[in-house]
Amino acid sequence: MNSSNFFYRLIYPNLANITSVLGVLPLFLLFTENGFQYLIPLIIYNNIMDDLDGILAAKLNIRSQFGAHLDNVCDAVAHGMIALAVGVHFGGVVLVVAALAAGAAILRSTARLDPASKVKGSPTNELMRHLLFILLLAPLLDIDPYWFLALAFICHAVTMVSSFAIPGMIRSRANTATKVVLVNIALVVAWLASSLTLMIALAFFLTYFYGVYRGMTDERKIVLES
Numbered sequence: 001m002n003s004s005n006f007f008y009r010l011i012y013p014n015l016a017n018i019t020s021v022l023g024v025l026p027l028f029l030l031f032t033e034n035g036f037q038y039l040i041p042l043i044i045y046n047n048i049m050d051d052l053d054g055i056l057a058a059k060l061n062i063r064s065q066f067g068a069h070l071d072n073v074c075d076a077v078a079h080g081m082i083a084l085a086v087g088v089h090f091g092g093v094v095l096v097v098a099a100l101a102a103g104a105a106i107l108r109s110t111a112r113l114d115p116a117s118k119v120k121g122s123p124t125n126e127l128m129r130h131l132l133f134i135l136l137l138a139p140l141l142d143i144d145p146y147w148f149l150a151l152a153f154i155c156h157a158v159t160m161v162s163s164f165a166i167p168g169m170i171r172s173r174a175n176t177a178t179k180v181v182l183v184n185i186a187l188v189v190a191w192l193a194s195s196l197t198l199m200i201a202l203a204f205f206l207t208y209f210y211g212v213y214r215g216m217t218d219e220r221k222i223v224l225e226s
Contacts, residue, residue, distance in 0.1 A: 012060070012062070013062050013064075014062075015056050015060060015062065016053040016054070016056040016057035016060070016062055016063075016067050017053070017066070017067050017070050019049055019052050019053040019056055020049070020050070020053045020067070020070050020071050020074045021070075021074065022049060023045070023046050023048075023049030023050050023052075023053070023074060023078060024046070024074050024077055024078045024081075026042060026045065027042055027046065027078055027081045027082065027085075029042065030042065030081060030082070030085040031081075031085065035085070036085065036089045039082070039085065039086070039089075039135065040132060040135060040136065040191060041191075042082070043082060043128050043129075043131065043132045044132065044184075044187050044188060044191060046078050046079075046082070046128065047125060047128060047129065047184060047187060048184050048187075050071070050074070050075065050078075050125060051180045051183075051184060053067075053071060054071070054180075055177045055180060058177070059177065069113055072109040072110070072112045072113055073109065075105070075109045075124050075125070076105055076106045076108075076109035076110065076124070079102070079105045079109075079124040079125070079127065079128055080102040080103075080105050080106055082128055082131070083098045083099075083101045083102040083105065083127070083131075083153065084098055084099065084102050086098055086131060086149060087099060087102075087153075090145075090146055090149060092146075093146075093150050094146060094149050094150050094153065097150050097153035097154050097157065098149075098153050100153065100154075100157045101127060101153040101154075101156050101157040101160070103157075104156065104157040104158075104160040104161050105124040105127070105160060107119065107160070107161050108121060108123075108124055108160040108161055109124060111161075118163050119161055119162070119163065120162065120163060120164060120165040120166075121158075121159045121160045121161055121162035121163075121164070121165075121166060122156060122159040122160050122162070122166045122169070122208070122211070122212075123160075123169075123171065123172070124156075124160060125171065126156070126169060126171065126204075126208060127152065127153075127156040127160070129171075129187065129204055130152045130156070130204065130205065130208070131149065131152060132187065132190070132191075133190065133197070133200075133201035133204060133205070134148045134149055134152060135149075136190060136191060136194075136197050136201070137197060137198060137201055140194055140197060140198070141198075155212075159212055162215070163219070164215040164216065164218065164219035165215055165218075166208075166211040166212055166214070166215040167211050167214050167215065168207055168210055168211040168214060169204075169207050169208055169211045170183060170203060170204055170207050171183055172211075186200050187200075
């Protein structure tokens with residue numbers, strides 16, 4: 001088999017799957033000595049790779065059931081690792097609720113494999129973005145991120161496995177490749193341009209909490225009407 005045939009028969013159909021796996025592998029750095037210093041770039045990197053695999057699958061017409069399952073498995077592994085790395089670093093209450101959130105992320109990702117699942121909650125990636133913003137804002141606003149991280153883990157541990165959908169979040173509104181790219185550019189800008197960090201973070205936080213409110217309200221209406 002020549003190199004051209006090898007690429008088109010084995011590599012090309014699996015480019016999205018390879019991207020999914022590559023989004024997870026560097027996260028081992030979090031568990032090396034002083035590995036926590038890499039957390040922020042690794043969250044952004046994982047978010048980009050997680051979005052890129054979907055874009056590649058759609059644009060190259062290489063979607064597959066295996067790829068969809070692999071994407072969910074990679075999400076569970078990557079986001080569980082990140083949550084636990086944050087928990088281990090801060091310890092105490094944050095570690096306990098981080099473990100709960102990691103478990104919820106695994107349940108959320110597993111539920112996506114079952115079309116009949118009643119779990120419709122927030123994406124595991126939204127928790128990753130919130131952790132990113134809290135850690136970016138803490139030194140800028142001169143605040144201790146400890147209890148804000150604990151609150152983020154508690155909120156997402158609940159909303160990730162909720163039975164109601166959470167509409168309106170920024171990433172869920174990004175329904176084209178261009179919009180997905182812009183979301184990821186916003187994360188990079190939030191990291192590198194401190195003057196814009198708070199504004200970008202507020203946009204993600206507020207749309208999340210509004211989505212939770214909308215989801216709970218819609219669910220209550222359904223219950224009352226049934």
